[in-house]
Amino acid sequence: MTKTDTKIASAGVVPYSSVVGSSVMLLNAAGACVGQLGIVGVGDQAAQEAVAQRVADAINAEAVTTNSKAVADVLVERVRQVTVEGWSHEHDDEHDAGEIAAAAASYSFNAYLGQSVRSYAAEAVGFWPWDLDWWKPTTPRRDLVKAAALILAEIERLDRVADQATQGEAGE
Template structure:
């Protein structure tokens, strides 16, 4: 019984310590501002987020897939394309565009492309929501 109580106490202490760290991180975000928090967060997650952001920018700059262009794909095509890159062996038949635009490479690069497509879809949804009168 004592051991169970001790383990429960240790678990509770760990939970509260983690909660405290999260609250401190939220306070830091508020104090430093969103932009700085994003830079700091990139340090925490490594290069994955930076690589997704760079791929999204490459899609805009090199491919011409601008926000205005993305707005024309309003039936979930970008999310569908992201799914194709996530597990392309299963989804190849559901690629929403001409296959010339499907360019799988290695697993990590495909995940980065999928992440960038998801970002593009989220941004498109946000722009569409902003256009709807409240």
């Protein structure tokens, strides 16, 4: 867990957020800032601001304000994948053969197997699309958070493909 993740987790429920440029300010119920997520490495400034707005909108959505730690953890993990690991939209778009979904399936299946230590279980690794150096299971809950964030990444990728197809049809 990164220093930022720890601060967010220790802040407890984050029922509100506000976008400032390409950062998402995490606010508690009293309106005090308890954390900040900087969106970087996602295209230009406008793209970063759009991602920041999407994260803020998700945090402000009804599903998150029902005090769901799970939803908040998935959003933090997705932001971590983009900002810390550098898995930008452009990078994700290169994986158009189902690799991101397969990675999510691997982590999900590993959680099903109940592996609570670093595992190279053949059943889960059988789905893994990349070099085993990138296979980093931990606990069943953490593996499910990673899986959910990867599912979100794949849905976002599919949405971009659909948007590009729609724009292509409009331009014909």
